[in-house]
Amino acid sequence: MLDLAILGLLQEGDLHGYEIRRRMRDSLGLTANISFGSLYPALARLEASGAVTATERAAGVAPLSSGAAMGSLSGELAALRARRTSMARPKKSKKVYRITPAGQAYFAELLATPTSPDDARNFSLRLSFARHLAPDVRLALLQRRRAQLVDRLTEVSTSARREELDVYARCVVEHTEERVRHDIAWLDGLMAAESQRSTHHSISQDPSVGHSMAPANE
Amino acid sequence: MLDLAILGLLQEGDLHGYEIRRRMRDSLGLTANISFGSLYPALARLEASGAVTATERAAGVAPLSSGAAMGSLSGELAALRARRTSMARPKKSKKVYRITPAGQAYFAELLATPTSPDDARNFSLRLSFARHLAPDVRLALLQRRRAQLVDRLTEVSTSARREELDVYARCVVEHTEERVRHDIAWLDGLMAAESQRSTHHSISQDPSVGHSMAPANE
DNA sequence: TGATCGTTGTATCGGATCGATACATCTGTT
DNA sequence: AACAGATGTATCGATCCGATACAACGATCA
Numbered sequence A, B: 001m002l003d004l005a006i007l008g009l010l011q012e013g014d015l016h017g018y019e020i021r022r023r024m025r026d027s028l029g030l031t032a033n034i035s036f037g038s039l040y041p042a043l044a045r046l047e048a049s050g051a052v053t054a055t056e057r058a059a060g061v062a063p064l065s066s067g068a069a070m071g072s073l074s075g076e077l078a079a080l081r082a083r084r085t086s087m088a089r090p091k092k093s094k095k096v097y098r099i100t101p102a103g104q105a106y107f108a109e110l111l112a113t114p115t116s117p118d119d120a121r122n123f124s125l126r127l128s129f130a131r132h133l134a135p136d137v138r139l140a141l142l143q144r145r146r147a148q149l150v151d152r153l154t155e156v157s158t159s160a161r162r163e164e165l166d167v168y169a170r171c172v173v174e175h176t177e178e179r180v181r182h183d184i185a186w187l188d189g190l191m192a193a194e195s196q197r198s199t200h201h202s203i204s205q206d207p208s209v210g211h212s213m214a215p216a217n218e
Numbered sequence C: 001t002g003a004t005c006g007t008t009g010t011a012t013c014g015g016a017t018c019g020a021t022a023c024a025t026c027t028g029t030t
Numbered sequence D: 001a002a003c004a005g006a007t008g009t010a011t012c013g014a015t016c017c018g019a020t021a022c023a024a025c026g027a028t029c030a
Helices: A002-010 A017-026 A036-048 A072-084 A101-112 A120-128 A135-159 A167-199 B002-010 B017-026 B036-048 B072-084 B101-112 B120-128 B135-159 B167-197
Strands: A052-058 A093-099 B052-058 B093-099
Touching: A002 A017, A002 A036, A002 A052, A002 A093, A002 A101, A002 A120, A017 A036, A017 A093, A017 B135, A036 A052, A036 A093, A093 A101, A120 A135, A120 B167, A135 A167, A135 B017, A167 B120, A167 B167, B002 B017, B002 B036, B002 B052, B002 B093, B002 B101, B002 B120, B017 B036, B017 B093, B036 B052, B036 B093, B093 B101, B120 B135, B135 B167
Parallel strands: none
Antiparallel strands: A052 A093, B052 B093
């Protein structure tokens, strides 16, 4: 669901569509770029349902601090006025989206609701927003994903007559299986970190600038 | 595209819809189960376009050897006749699909056509059917995928301000990056196996070997 | 006996998503 | 000035998905 990704990104600040797409690519784990044919209808849906409000504003204006919490209509008027008075030329217009309290409730509901076929994309999305979850719900998310991966592994090992496949198909199947094993090990590490995090939860909370693995090169 | 997967599986023998879905899961690299809401319309499309023929036959009948190459109508008649004479009870009816020469041509065309955003699913599918490709086209497929993964890696390393992300989002991003690196190494191994497999041939000119960042296409 | 449950199997519906495309503005290069 | 490329919004048809319904079969258990 795109709604979850959009609302989660909007909770960290107001964004316009193009920037939402960029952050989905490199701030979330989404490998494939999301399509504009999905993004803009999703934004229109969210705006129609009252989860977000859109504010059209010209470029060059300060990103947030001008109007405190102006809605859609007043925002458009302000953008027009600024276009005529201070800005001589009608610059590029961006529709900046802001999440509403109803949108935050919707986000919390989406995030807590477990999806029936919890595929990789859905799980990565939920894990990216896991700081909004209670520790027990967070751990349940990891365990459910792990159980599903283990299920897939046993299914593959039982029903795959691999000797009937040719070189390339078998190569793909084996690589898939290896990736599943790797993901299970990764989840085990995450769960260990979770339980360690819950034992002494009152230590310093600045995990953002802790250890960087020197990604500057290459 | 589902058409490619369906036609590729049908080239190894006649199958019915449910079995096609099973083989997509554990004979190809498709991690997520394909939906019936995609599979059955795709089969109907392929049948309407003449790429496959459907034969409804009862269970318990020998899978292939009864009628040599009967079409759809005669197949249905044969199934009805067998149901009345040899089989007393009207068993479960399966629609068995068989690929036609036109379907084989369509398959070859789909397999050779490079997809613009060559995502993981598309690539795994094509690699599973790589034995139908010429060695040079096969190698080009691997190199194109590798170039795309390298592109993604450089994009991520440049534009990701990872220190702004919280623990969970950064964890997801790093795991994604690690998986991309792993896939690149896997592709390198495959390409090495390919070039070793082609040592029998005389490599007169092969300009793209060694230039990993050279997309000669488009 | 039959009652219930899980598996196999085909099919459809509405909505979500995709790929392609169009259009417009800004920025940098030659 | 001319051109290319990034930025930005938007729509279209086709495809894909999740849910659901329906039906026949096998197995298990009371």
